Amino acid sequence: MPSILIIDDERAIRKTLTEILSYEGYKIDEASDGEEGLKKFSEKIYDVVLCDIKMPKMDGIEFLEKSKDVNPDVPVIMISGHGNVDTAVEAVKKGAFDYISKPPDLNRLLITLRNALDKQSLVTETKVLKRKVGKTKEMVGDSGPIKKIKDTIEKVAPTDARILITGENGVGKELVARWIHEKSNRSSGPMVEVNCAAIPGELIESELFGHEKGSFTSAIKQRIGKFETANGGTLFLDEIGDMSLSAQAKVLRALQEGKITRVGAEKDISVDVRVIAATNKDLLKEVDEKNFRLDLYHRLGVIIIHVPSLNDRREDVPALVDYFLDMIASEYGQPKKAIEKKALDALQAYNWTGNIRELRNVVERLIILSGKAISFEDVESYVLPKI
Numbered sequence: 001m002p003s004i005l006i007i008d009d010e011r012a013i014r015k016t017l018t019e020i021l022s023y024e025g026y027k028i029d030e031a032s033d034g035e036e037g038l039k040k041f042s043e044k045i046y047d048v049v050l051c052d053i054k055m056p057k058m059d060g061i062e063f064l065e066k067s068k069d070v071n072p073d074v075p076v077i078m079i080s081g082h083g084n085v086d087t088a089v090e091a092v093k094k095g096a097f098d099y100i101s102k103p104p105d106l107n108r109l110l111i112t113l114r115n116a117l118d119k120q121s122l123v124t125e126t127k128v129l130k131r132k133v134g135k136t137k138e139m140v141g142d143s144g145p146i147k148k149i150k151d152t153i154e155k156v157a158p159t160d161a162r163i164l165i166t167g168e169n170g171v172g173k174e175l176v177a178r179w180i181h182e183k184s185n186r187s188s189g190p191m192v193e194v195n196c197a198a199i200p201g202e203l204i205e206s207e208l209f210g211h212e213k214g215s216f217t218s219a220i221k222q223r224i225g226k227f228e229t230a231n232g233g234t235l236f237l238d239e240i241g242d243m244s245l246s247a248q249a250k251v252l253r254a255l256q257e258g259k260i261t262r263v264g265a266e267k268d269i270s271v272d273v274r275v276i277a278a279t280n281k282d283l284l285k286e287v288d289e290k291n292f293r294l295d296l297y298h299r300l301g302v303i304i305i306h307v308p309s310l311n312d313r314r315e316d317v318p319a320l321v322d323y324f325l326d327m328i329a330s331e332y333g334q335p336k337k338a339i340e341k342k343a344l345d346a347l348q349a350y351n352w353t354g355n356i357r358e359l360r361n362v363v364e365r366l367i368i369l370s371g372k373a374i375s376f377e378d379v380e381s382y383v384l385p386k387i
Helices: 011-023 034-043 060-070 085-093 106-133 144-156 173-182 204-209 245-257 283-288 294-300 310-332 341-349 355-369 376-382
Strands: 003-007 027-031 048-052 076-080 098-101 163-166 191-195 234-238 274-279 303-306
Touching (some): 003 034, 011 027, 011 106, 034 048, 034 060, 048 060, 048 106, 060 076, 085 098, 098 106, 144 173, 163 173, 163 294, 173 191, 173 234, 173 274, 204 245, 310 355, 341 376, 355 376
Parallel strands (some): 003 027, 003 048, 076 098, 163 274, 163 303, 191 234, 234 274
């Protein structure tokens, strides 16, 4: 149910608008002047604001200007019985969505409200899409390990050296791989990801190298594999420690010769691909247990980058929390929430078994369930384990 804030010093106008819009299915809050309206606007998320221009304490134009500092994405519709063309133009120039004269025409008002809600919805969707398709997310933190990783990326990214990224689940291995690709000479080419743990062993070879029609029972048409798709760019093999030994042998050949063969084909295909691999396993231990090829390990690990757990770089937690507060607020189309120092200290001391991924989820949970600001009590209630 969309929420609307009505700001008008005339009680009769507020009552009439509230009755009409409540009947139309909107949730309504009222304020009798711009000062009270700004206070409510700062404390709660509204979908649209209807604001009178001539009011005591703070007029509508001043409210409009100050509202943009609180949440610039919320449409503000100005209404006035003292209006003229100049007033309407001034209001729109200062960011008003529209201007309606009193007494408002009901049909015009409802259409304007619908248009304002559609606009806000599009703004929110656009922000989310831009974040999804935009540039690679930041690598947040100034701790020693993160600075070392950033320095290593700067050195190795412009080369074609193969890289093995190690670390626990959720530490950001994929992000490191993306930054290497972004800063490489292949950044204009594709970056293709393969999660080796998510693909059944009998299908991994078809996924990586492709197959010809009829090469096995379900091969009803030719398929292009990830190596070919990534030609001229980067192939990111995530959780490579879970790859079958037979697939490992073919990957080793591709790395040695720069050629692959589709399943069911005889012709070799040349590929120009930089391979970046990642794992949460100890690959040398996997080698000892005959689960991973030593020659492939050496081929992949020309450069090894270890991404530390969040517990090993707690000094980065405040910066990460601030980053996620900003990012998630932007995705939700809401103002960024503040967090109390005691709450931040509690998060910094927390045992992050799920690393960055868990931290992001926790921040989102706190944004949804907390009040105006995130307090220590919120962290106690929604994050800390119950004893």
